[in-house]
Amino acid sequence: EDKVVQSPLSLVVHEGDTVTLNCSYEVTNFRSLLWYKQEKKAPTFLFMLTSSGIEKKSGRLSSILDKKELFSILNITATQTGDSAVYLCAVEPWTAGGGADGLTFGKGTHLIIQP
Amino acid sequence: DSGVTQTPKHLITATGQRVTLRCSPRSGDLSVYWYQQSLDQGLQFLIQYYNGEERAKGNILERFSAQQFPDLHSELNLSSLELGDSALYFCASSQGAGTGELFFGEGSRLTVL
Numbered sequence A: 001e002d003k004v005v006q007s008p009l010s011l012v013v014h015e016g017d018t019v020t021l022n023c024s025y026e027v028t029n030f031r032s033l034l035w036y037k038q039e040k041k042a043p044t045f046l047f048m049l050t051s052s053g054i055e056k057k058s059g060r061l062s063s064i065l066d067k068k069e070l071f072s073i074l075n076i077t078a079t080q081t082g083d084s085a086v087y088l089c090a091v092e093p094w095t096a097g098g099g100a101d102g103l104t105f106g107k108g109t110h111l112i113i114q115p
Numbered sequence B: 001d002s003g004v005t006q007t008p009k010h011l012i013t014a015t016g017q018r019v020t021l022r023c024s025p026r027s028g029d030l031s032v033y034w035y036q037q038s039l040d041q042g043l044q045f046l047i048q049y050y051n052g053e054e055r056a057k058g059n060i061l062e063r064f065s066a067q068q069f070p071d072l073h074s075e076l077n078l079s080s081l082e083l084g085d086s087a088l089y090f091c092a093s094s095q096g097a098g099t100g101e102l103f104f105g106e107g108s109r110l111t112v113l
Helices: none
Strands: A003-007 A010-014 A019-026 A030-038 A043-049 A056-058 A061-066 A071-076 A085-093 A109-114 B005-007 B010-013 B019-024 B031-038 B042-050 B053-057 B064-068 B074-078 B087-094 B108-112
Touching (some): A003 A085, A010 A019, A019 A030, A019 A085, A019 A109, A043 A056, A043 A061, A043 A071, A071 A085, A085 B042, B005 B087, B010 B019, B019 B087, B019 B108, B031 B074, B042 B074
Parallel strands (some): A010 A109, B010 B108
Antiparallel strands (some): A003 A019, A019 A071, A030 A043, A030 A085, A056 A061, A061 A071, A085 A109, B005 B019, B019 B074, B031 B042, B031 B087, B042 B053, B064 B074
């Protein structure tokens, strides 16, 4: 069974700090790892990583994947109060038929940015 | 706004009842996914449809069923409801059969009393 473990489960920092969120996974037939941000309701897509060692960046957010050690990190620099959210990591396997299967999500890291 | 529409937003019902949740995907998206989010289990994949056909199945109970119609909207039917079915049910859509970037609706909050 596919498994995703995120740490820490919650984190409180001050505005301007840099944070690193961790995601380790076990998946049969890895296809991709994805990060989502969930503020109030709907998760919104941040990154999809398929190759090891290649950093994806979007503004102050960046993420990298290590397929050998089976983990990924999400970095947020110069945090702002608007970054407060639950950050979800998910893995996507290949199916036996060659298509993709549903995502397996971790329980998320609840990040609180204090002014 | 993701472009995915879910109705109803909130639903309160009693144990043993049956409810139907509805989802309209983003324009042009052929895949629809259903996820259940509860405090203890997190986001759990239930089922995926692609262009009207069931594509992948996750931890969906036998009491639950879904379908995708020719106009690509989807319905999730939950029957013989139990207290433990209380959760936020999300629909998501994507363009192709693979997942990758999913666009989630705002969810339907189901409370079973």
